[in-house]
Amino acid sequence: xxxxxxxxxxxxxxxxxxxxxxxxxxxxxxxxxxxxxxxxxxxxxxxxxxxxxxxxxxxxxxxxxxxxxxxxxxxxxxxxxxxxxxxxxxxxxxxxxxxxxxxxxxxxxxxxxxxxxxxxxxxxxxxxxxxxxxxxxxxxxxxxxxxxxxxxxxxxxxxxxxxxxxxxxxxxxxxxxxxxxxxxxxxxxxxxxxxxxxxxxxxxxxxxxxxxxxxxxxxxxxxxxxxxxxxxxxxxxxxxxxxxxxxxxxxxxxxxxxxxxxxxxxxxxxxxxxxxxxxxxxxxxxxxxxxxxxxxxxxxxxxxxxxxxxxxxxxxxxxxxxxxxxxxxxxxxxxxxxxxxxxxxxxxxxxxxxxxxxxxxxxxxxxxxxxxxxxxxxxxxxxxxxxxxxxxxxxxxxxxxxxxxxxxxxxxxxxxxxxxxxxxxxxxxxxxxxx
Amino acid sequence: xxxxxxxxxxxxxxxxxxxxxxxxxxxxxxxxxxxxxxxxxxxxxxxxxxxxxxxxxxxxxxxxxxxxxxxxxxxxxxxxxxxxxxxxxxxxxxxxxxxxxxxxxxxxxxxxxxxxxxxxxxxxxxxxxxxxxxxxxxxxxxxxxxxxxxxxxxxxxxxxxxxxxxxxxxxxxxxxxxxxxxxxxxxxxxxxxxxxxxxxxxxxxxxxxxxxxxxxxxxxxxxxxxxxxxxxxxxxxxxxxxxxxxxxxxxxxxxxxxxxxxxxxxxxxxxxxxxxxxxxxxxxxxxxxxxxxxxxxxxxxxxxxxxxxxxxxxxxxxxxxxxxxxxxxxxxxxxxxxxxxxxxxxxxxxxxxxxxxxxxxxxxxxxxxxxxxxxxxxxxxxxxxxxxxxxxxxxxxxxxxxxxxxxxxxxxxxxxxxxxxxxxxxxxxxxxxxx
Numbered sequence: 001x002x003x004x005x006x007x008x009x010x011x012x013x014x015x016x017x018x019x020x021x022x023x024x025x026x027x028x029x030x031x032x033x034x035x036x037x038x039x040x041x042x043x044x045x046x047x048x049x050x051x052x053x054x055x056x057x058x059x060x061x062x063x064x065x066x067x068x069x070x071x072x073x074x075x076x077x078x079x080x081x082x083x084x085x086x087x088x089x090x091x092x093x094x095x096x097x098x099x100x101x102x103x104x105x106x107x108x109x110x111x112x113x114x115x116x117x118x119x120x121x122x123x124x125x126x127x128x129x130x131x132x133x134x135x136x137x138x139x140x141x142x143x144x145x146x147x148x149x150x151x152x153x154x155x156x157x158x159x160x161x162x163x164x165x166x167x168x169x170x171x172x173x174x175x176x177x178x179x180x181x182x183x184x185x186x187x188x189x190x191x192x193x194x195x196x197x198x199x200x201x202x203x204x205x206x207x208x209x210x211x212x213x214x215x216x217x218x219x220x221x222x223x224x225x226x227x228x229x230x231x232x233x234x235x236x237x238x239x240x241x242x243x244x245x246x247x248x249x250x251x252x253x254x255x256x257x258x259x260x261x262x263x264x265x266x267x268x269x270x271x272x273x274x275x276x277x278x279x280x281x282x283x284x285x286x287x288x289x290x291x292x293x294x295x296x297x298x299x300x301x302x303x304x305x306x307x308x309x310x311x312x313x314x315x316x317x318x319x320x321x322x323x324x325x326x327x328x329x330x331x332x333x334x335x336x337x338x339x340x341x342x343x344x345x346x347x348x349x350x351x352x353x354x355x356x357x358x359x360x361x362x363x364x365x366x367x368x369x370x371x372x373x374x375x376x377x378x379x380x381x382x383x384x385x386x387x388x389x390x391x392x393x394x395x396x397x398x399x400x401x402x403x404x405x406x407x408x409x410x411x412x413x414x415x416x417x418x419x420x421x422x423x424x425x426x427x428x429x430x431x432x433x434x435x
Numbered sequence: 436x437x438x439x440x441x442x443x444x445x446x447x448x449x450x451x452x453x454x455x456x457x458x459x460x461x462x463x464x465x466x467x468x469x470x471x472x473x474x475x476x477x478x479x480x481x482x483x484x485x486x487x488x489x490x491x492x493x494x495x496x497x498x499x500x501x502x503x504x505x506x507x508x509x510x511x512x513x514x515x516x517x518x519x520x521x522x523x524x525x526x527x528x529x530x531x532x533x534x535x536x537x538x539x540x541x542x543x544x545x546x547x548x549x550x551x552x553x554x555x556x557x558x559x560x561x562x563x564x565x566x567x568x569x570x571x572x573x574x575x576x577x578x579x580x581x582x583x584x585x586x587x588x589x590x591x592x593x594x595x596x597x598x599x600x601x602x603x604x605x606x607x608x609x610x611x612x613x614x615x616x617x618x619x620x621x622x623x624x625x626x627x628x629x630x631x632x633x634x635x636x637x638x639x640x641x642x643x644x645x646x647x648x649x650x651x652x653x654x655x656x657x658x659x660x661x662x663x664x665x666x667x668x669x670x671x672x673x674x675x676x677x678x679x680x681x682x683x684x685x686x687x688x689x690x691x692x693x694x695x696x697x698x699x700x701x702x703x704x705x706x707x708x709x710x711x712x713x714x715x716x717x718x719x720x721x722x723x724x725x726x727x728x729x730x731x732x733x734x735x736x737x738x739x740x741x742x743x744x745x746x747x748x749x750x751x752x753x754x755x756x757x758x759x760x761x762x763x764x765x766x767x768x769x770x771x772x773x774x775x776x777x778x779x780x781x782x783x784x785x786x787x788x789x790x791x792x793x794x795x796x797x798x799x800x801x802x803x804x805x806x807x808x809x810x811x812x813x814x815x816x817x818x819x820x821x822x823x824x825x826x827x828x829x830x831x832x833x834x835x836x837x838x839x840x841x842x843x844x845x846x847x848x849x850x851x852x853x854x855x856x857x858x859x860x861x862x863x864x865x866x867x868x869x870x
């Protein structure tokens with residue numbers, strides 16, 4: 001009766017492995033990787049990213065009051081150096097270097113300085129770490145790993161970089177996009193790791209985006225904020241937020257495009273759209289690969305008075321354990337969804353709410369939309385439940401990709417979030433992570 | 436490897452069945468019950484409570500914007516009648532009468548009027564409903580059930596009343612307390628139903644407390660607010676909030692105590708303490724009986740700057756799926772607890788946080804407390820992890836009752852919440868509730 005997780009949609013994220021072009025990676029960036037033994041499996045656990053030209057950098061960090069040493073160090077390095085002049089980043093998996101006190105901070109600095117020194121970079125490296133918290137990194141392993149990784153630097157192996165930052169991820173996560181701007185074609189590549197503890201506000205995830213665009217620090221910051229809002233802050237797996245989350249973007253200007261300094265320019269908007277597409281695809285890969293997830297769920301809110309309120313309602317639905325358990329059971333339990341809408345904190349009118357369940361991404365579903373009866377069913381019309389065929393509903397929800405579409409009837413704003421179901425496998429995976 | 440739920444602590448709540456005295460029930464109240472067929476099992480699904488003397492009533496209702504018909508009706512009846520003059524309450528299980536539109540409201544009124552009419556009560560009955568939402572009640576069954584229940588009215592069978600309001604509860608929930616006040620001994624009895632969707636702010640739970648105390652409407656309201664804060668609003672199962680939640684207290688004055696009109700009087704404080712004890716025991720029974728729970732978990736926060744901030748931190752821990760999964764796995768994962776402290780929204784200083792895991796209720800655990808090494812282990816000292824024996828930790832957490840104690844080092848306020856672990860059984864139970 002209960003599905004084996006191994007039969008589920010875990011193959012999907014791997015398709016990205018066949019879909020990237022090595023000749024479209026941003027120019028001037030190299031990656032190097034190594035397996036230094038932090039991971040008991042012997043898999044790669046050190047990743048270095050190096051740019052021949054100095055980069056402008058923007059970053060968003062965890063809002064958790066408990067911040068890991070590499071987060072504290074990287075924030076400080078960025079501020080001290082005015083978000084520019086960076087040539088390198090070092091990432092380790094297999095240890096979060098969080099709750100590690102003064103020694104932890106010292107170790108993060110050692111990683112930073114060793115990397116920049118080996119790369120002959122004029123400025124200290126940024127640092128990211130992921131893994132178990134509360135344990136000191138074995139620095140003899142890490143130092144050897146960094147030295148080994150530097151010897152492997154090359155321009156085309158971004159997939160190994162994506163692999164080296166994995167923890168409980170089942171597949172490496174990489175997305176790329178190119179866009180023609182004034183003065184040249186610009187390339188973007190992003191890698192990330194996710195799995196458990198994913199939440200709006202970016203729980204336990206690391207993401208690095210590199211682009212050869214020429215863009216000012218201020219514009220880069222605005223672009224990243226926008227992209228993170230619509231990607232990593234629009235996904236939910238289990239509502240926890242980690243000590244290490246970081247999204248950083250490096251821009252080295254090697255594309256030779258006309259330097260972007262204006263957030264209202266066409267070049268800026270095109271680049272922003274492209275980066276948003278890269279981060280959105282990465283964020284969706286994280287949801288698809290979430291520990292124990294069996295379904296990819298799109299939550300679409302229409303008719304909100306403001307986009308922010310739409311986001312609050314979408315978040316309330318996507319964090320409801322009862323909604324997520326029902327989806328796992330392929331039960332179109334609109335009552336639980338409506339309850340989550342009702343307690344979201346937004347002042348909704350229950351008698352204006354309409355609701356649909358759909359297969360796929362719910363794109364053409366809702367008030368005044370196509371609402372193909374083969375792929376969607378309406379369950380609620382202005383607060384009143386509609387008669388429905390339970391067998392057809394269960395069949396709809398038997399798909400791997402399903403959507404819940406809610407019309408609030410309050411205004412014209414929309415919001416979309418992505419989440420997954422809550423499965424027995426989630427509990428199994430998370431009850432024995434450390435051992 | 437994974438425990439069978441049937442072997443777990445489900446017996447515990449039943450112990451209350453042996454622990455009540457029929458001669459200590461509040462005077463002047465009778466209960467009647469019937470099985471009218473709303474429950475497919477044929478179990479009792481109608482409960483009537485009747486007081487020979489008119490009662491002052493206070494009530495707290497769900498804050499969900501989507502409110503069930505009986506909630507809307509009862510609120511209106513209370514306001515219209517200034518919270519006094521009520522002789523009766525009718526409750527059905529097997530159907531929540533929520534999202535049922537005008538017809539639902541009409542049905543709730545029919546239940547109210549039929550009950551007061553059969554009881555010859557001068558004022559319409561209050562109404563509560565629980566069960567699946569979005570379906571109209573079968574009123575021919577309900578009306579017959581109310582008529583049948585009226586014929587069974589008696590003073591001693593509060594356990595049948597507790598049984599008749601159960602939905603997915605495994606055991607009936609009843610608590611009682613007596614206290615000597617000026618002018619006479621006062622008795623209190625409370626019944627409630629809980630199970631899934633339990634949250635601070637009282638999700639899917641109904642509770643009725645009856646007392647023969649003589650107390651003003653205003654004092655009764657103050658007393659209930661206090662009691663709910665420290666009981667039903669201090670438990671968490673899965674963070675959802677339902678459309679039907681109601682806690683009501685009826686006071687009929689039959690004890691002959693000196694009428695209480697002053698919230699600073701000794702009589703008021705004693706009665707408040709007694710009611711708080713009753714509601715706290717009921718709230719804890721709800722957690723122990725939560726769908727799929729295998730552990731009863733006490734979260735104690737000490738050293739908060741304000742009680743409210745302590746409550747926010749406790750709530751953040753008790754809603755973390757990762758913390759709750761780890762507890763199920765008997766894994767002393769202090770890192771997940773610390774992460775939940777860090778993202779609670781309270782401005783904590785990670786370098787001041789201490790943390791203990793304990794068996795039992797964590798009462799004697801914390802800074803400057805006994806901290807018996809047989810029953811507690813400290814994992815974090817001012818932000819720094821302590822070396823620990825993982826086997827001993829797992830043994831500690833193998834108990835059914837466990838506690839997490841956190842010292843924030845910010846001030847002198849404390850807060851306690853009760854929750855349960857997140858188990859595979861929870862997901863199973865909630866993925867197929869409707870079918």
